[in-house]
Amino acid sequence: MDGSDGSQLFEDTSGCSSKTSQQRNQASGPQSAGFPGQSVLSDPVSNLAMAYGSSLATQGKEMMDRNLDRFIPISKLKxxxxxxxxxxxxxxxxxxxxxxxxxxxxxxxRDTPVAPRFDLNAPDLYIPAMGFITYVLVAGLALGTQNRSFSLIGPEKAKMAKQKRQQQQFSPELLGVQASSALVWLIMEVLAVLLSLYLVTVNTDLTTIDLLAFSGYKYVGMIVGVVAGLIFGRPAYYLSLLWCCAAIFVFMTRTLRLKLLSEAAAAEGRLVKGARNQLRMYLTMSIAAAQPVFMFWLTYHLIT
Incomplete structure (x- = not known):
């Protein structure tokens, strides 16, 4: 019972297990030293399939970049x-x-316009894009201020004001409505200018992106007018907006005059005279005069 008879309850299999593991390692040989899937990758058919798939992916990427650049000129946007x-x-x-x-x-x-950071007269999209976003945020602030200002007046006037502005009370959805409305008006303006240039047959290097940039500059004056109205009241809004409207009119007139009149005269020589020259001048003035109209239309409802 005390184990003096030399019998063991359990066999010592440690030696056996070590020998068995050594035999397994020797049997596995170089396969265990490799990595999983080595046998699959060594197959010529698999290598051919991987090469064919890589070629298809490269061709698809090139085709996507080529078609994307056709509709959205990424290189020009830079x-x-x-x-x-x-x-x-x-x-x-x-x-x-x-x-x-x-x-x-x-x-x-070398017949290429200088980058905007080196030329103040070059059009850019940074200021119009940031101006559009800032205008939407300022519009949301103005609408929220209108909703809170009801408590600052008398109860009867507050009741009438609430009834009058029941359809215009601030909500987060109004930011999307304001942004979509401004974007639709901007697109319609650019399309109208493109159609006018086509009908008048003006030879110019103005592109759609140029027109989008010039049309987007009016958001700067709109922001100045709304902020002045929020801080100092409606008279400050009218005065500041009037100044900015006159400024954008002068800016657009002097900028587009060189694009529409000078380049057309250089392309057609002395033929650009009389009625056609006056028509181009009227078109330039019309585009410039449309900017104050849009500025007032998109901001007058934001000031109480």
Whole structure:
């Protein structure tokens, strides 16, 4: 019972297990030293399939980039966003105070326009894009202020004001409505200008992106007018908006005049005279005059 007879209750299999594991390792040989799937990758058919799949993926990427660049010119968009802080500050000052600026011609280098950060007269999309976003946020702030201002007046006037503005009370959905409304008006404006240029047959290098940039500059004046109205009241809104409307009219007139009249005259020589020249001048003035109209239309309801 005390184990003196030499019998063991359990066999010592440690030696056996070590020998068995060594035999298994020796039997596995070089396969265990490799990685999983090595036998599959060594198959020529698998290598051919992987090469064919990689080729298809490369061709698909090239086709997608080519078609995407056809509808959305990514390479051209990089030019319109090539700005820096100094350019943005000067361009904002030019949009508000364009009266002292003299040279409005766009600089070229080897028949290619210089990047906006090197030329103040070059159009960009950074200021219009940031102006559009800021306008939507300021509009939301103005609508929220209108909703809260009912408690600052008498009870009877507050009741009448609530009934009058029941359809205009602030909600988060109004930001989307305001943004979509401004975007639709912007697209309609650009399409109308493109149609007018086609009907008048103006020879110019103005692109759709250029027109989008020029049309988007009016958001700067709209923001100035709304902010002034929120801080100082409706009279400040009218005065500041009037100043910004006059400034954008001067800016658009002097900018588009070089694009529509000078380039057409250079392309057609002395033939650009009389009625056709006057028609191009009227078109330039109409595009410039449309900016104050849109500025007032998109901001007058934001000031109480």
């Amino acid at each position: 030019y319109y966003f090539a700005v820096d802080t100094l350019y943005v500050g000067k361009k904002l000052g030019l949009l508000v105070f364009p009266y002292m600026h003299e040279n409005w011609e766009v600089s070229y280098q």
